[in-house]
Amino acid sequence: MKLFFSKRINVIVAVAVFTLMVFNIYNIINNTPMIPDQFWAQKIFYFHVPIAWTGFLSYFIVMIAGVLYLINKKTIWDHLGFAAAEIGTLFVVLVLITGPIWAKPIWGTWWTWEPRLTTTLILFLIYVGYFMLRTFGGHPERTSRYAAVLGIVAFFDVPIIFYSVRFWEERYQSHPQVEITKQNPEIIIPFLISLVIFTILFSFMLFYRVHVLRVTFNRKNN
Amino acid sequence: MFYTLVRKDLLLELRTKEIIIPMFAFGLAIIMIFSLSFNASQEINHVFSPGLLWIIILFISSLGLNRMFALEKEFDAFTLTLAAPIDRGIIFLSKAISGTILLLIAEIMIIPPFIIFMNLTIPSDWHIMILILLIGDLGIMAIGTIVSGLSMRAKLSEMLLPILFFPLVSPHIIACVKATNYWFKGLSFINWQAWIYLMLSFALVFFLLGFMIFEYITEE
Amino acid sequence: MENYFFNSFVSAITVVIIFIIIWFIKQIFNERKYL
Numbered sequence: 001m002k003l004f005f006s007k008r009i010n011v012i013v014a015v016a017v018f019t020l021m022v023f024n025i026y027n028i029i030n031n032t033p034m035i036p037d038q039f040w041a042q043k044i045f046y047f048h049v050p051i052a053w054t055g056f057l058s059y060f061i062v063m064i065a066g067v068l069y070l071i072n073k074k075t076i077w078d079h080l081g082f083a084a085a086e087i088g089t090l091f092v093v094l095v096l097i098t099g100p101i102w103a104k105p106i107w108g109t110w111w112t113w114e115p116r117l118t119t120t121l122i123l124f125l126i127y128v129g130y131f132m133l134r135t136f137g138g139h140p141e142r143t144s145r146y147a148a149v150l151g152i153v154a155f156f157d158v159p160i161i162f163y164s165v166r167f168w169e170e171r172y173q174s175h176p177q178v179e180i181t182k183q184n185p186e187i188i189i190p191f192l193i194s195l196v197i198f199t200i201l202f203s204f205m206l207f208y209r210v211h212v213l214r215v216t217f218n219r220k221n222n
Numbered sequence: 223m224f225y226t227l228v229r230k231d232l233l234l235e236l237r238t239k240e241i242i243i244p245m246f247a248f249g250l251a252i253i254m255i256f257s258l259s260f261n262a263s264q265e266i267n268h269v270f271s272p273g274l275l276w277i278i279i280l281f282i283s284s285l286g287l288n289r290m291f292a293l294e295k296e297f298d299a300f301t302l303t304l305a306a307p308i309d310r311g312i313i314f315l316s317k318a319i320s321g322t323i324l325l326l327i328a329e330i331m332i333i334p335p336f337i338i339f340m341n342l343t344i345p346s347d348w349h350i351m352i353l354i355l356l357i358g359d360l361g362i363m364a365i366g367t368i369v370s371g372l373s374m375r376a377k378l379s380e381m382l383l384p385i386l387f388f389p390l391v392s393p394h395i396i397a398c399v400k401a402t403n404y405w406f407k408g409l410s411f412i413n414w415q416a417w418i419y420l421m422l423s424f425a426l427v428f429f430l431l432g433f434m435i436f437e438y439i440t441e442e
Numbered sequence: 443m444e445n446y447f448f449n450s451f452v453s454a455i456t457v458v459i460i461f462i463i464i465w466f467i468k469q470i471f472n473e474r475k476y477l
Binding site: 070122125126128129132133136137138142145146148149150152153154156157160161163164165167168 | 373394416420424431438441
Binding site: 003004005025039040041042043044047048051087090093094097098101102104105201205208209212215216219 | 446447448450451453454455457458461462465466469470472473474475476
């Protein structure tokens with residue numbers, strides 16, 4: 001098998017994704033309204049939330065890949081699950097970094113146990129366990145199976161985590177963004193554009209990563 | 223078949239008591255460490271004890287879960303049990319239920335010392351607390367049995383189990399602590415029933431999931 | 443004060459960009475290792 005970027009189409013898509021992201025950043029910097037009280041820091045919202053959304057989408061894909069792997073045992077599902085877990089965790093780490101960077105100027109503290117951040121933290125910890133299981137699990141086929149099970153279990157835990165943390169304490173109910181749909185179009189449209197572009201980036205990263213996993217797996221077994 | 227399996231686990235344990243006694247001892251040790259570290263007044267003890275109780279329960283569950291499949295692993299008895307034509311899900315249920323019962327026994331043993339050393343005054347309707355403990359234990363054992371099954375054959379399984387177990391069980395623990403807190407303060411059930419429902423949902427979801435998914439864990 | 447907010451924005455977006463670029467570089471190296 002050849003290098004991913006030796007295929008013309010992949011290079012073209014990569015350049016397109018890169019261009020879209022540059023446009024996205026430019027859009028965020030120039031075309032979004034300046035919010036009083038929050039100034040530039042508020043604009044972090046335009047990539048913090050899309051990254052969070054793609055991170056959660058990623059974990060959903062881990063679950064689906066897990067179910068499919070358990071059903072028909074094809075390695076491609078194992079690769080998809082692992083790739084999605086990796087990229088998802090990368091994005092979740094980004095959420096956990098940009099969140100406090102946003103929070104410090106706005107609320108004055110680096111961290112607060114508010115529902116969405118806490119949920120993200122718990123999810124991150126669950127996936128640390130996922131990678132430990134992948135590393136120390138034992139035989140490769142068993143590891144793949146167990147990882148699939150864990151991916152499914154983790155996903156079923158997520159709504160429960162979200163609800164328990166949401167009603168946990170009164171004083172943690174703050175999250176500066178009002179409901180996104182109630183904002184004016186000047187905010188919604190750049191946000192949606194950013195969301196779409198980040199999802200495109202994520203899909204491309206996923207596709208690339210699965211390719212790399214497949215290549216290295218085939219190499220090891222030939 | 224299910225009853226046979228549960229009876230087997232319980233009889234084995236009650237004869238040797240090699241899970242319950244360490245659980246109890248560990249619980250006492252945690253109570254002592256807490257009291258020594260904080261040396262708090264009685265009011266502060268009252269504020270912290272619901273949370274502390276569930277921390278103790280979590281840690282002693284960890285102990286029990288590590289041992290849950292130990293006998294099966296050691297004597298390769300799993301292969302024998304698997305050879306019998308029963309639904310793998312039944313194995314999961316029997317392990318989870320026997321685990322719950324053992325955990326409940328350990329908790330009932332640890333609560334009197336807990337009350338004494340923390341100098342607590344407890345509300346009169348203690349039967350509600352038994353209910354909270356029961357549902358809490360069911361949830362803990364449901365997710366715990368799944369995780370124990372996943373980690374039992376791994377290297378460093380004693381480390382892998384807590385790392386997987388604690389984040390997964392955390393929403394359930396939040397609910398248990400909230401429920402215990404409200405009960406402890408004497409609020410009537412109506413106010414905090416939502417937390418009991420959350421605990422019940424957790425237990426239900428993971429009992430069902432474990433039942434369906436356990437066969438993939440026990441395949442060779 | 444405003445400058446402070448601007449710094450937050452810049453650092454946040456820089457972190458994101460750097461992480462993602464490093465990820466791509468890692469993938470390219472991963473691929474080349476096995477060829």
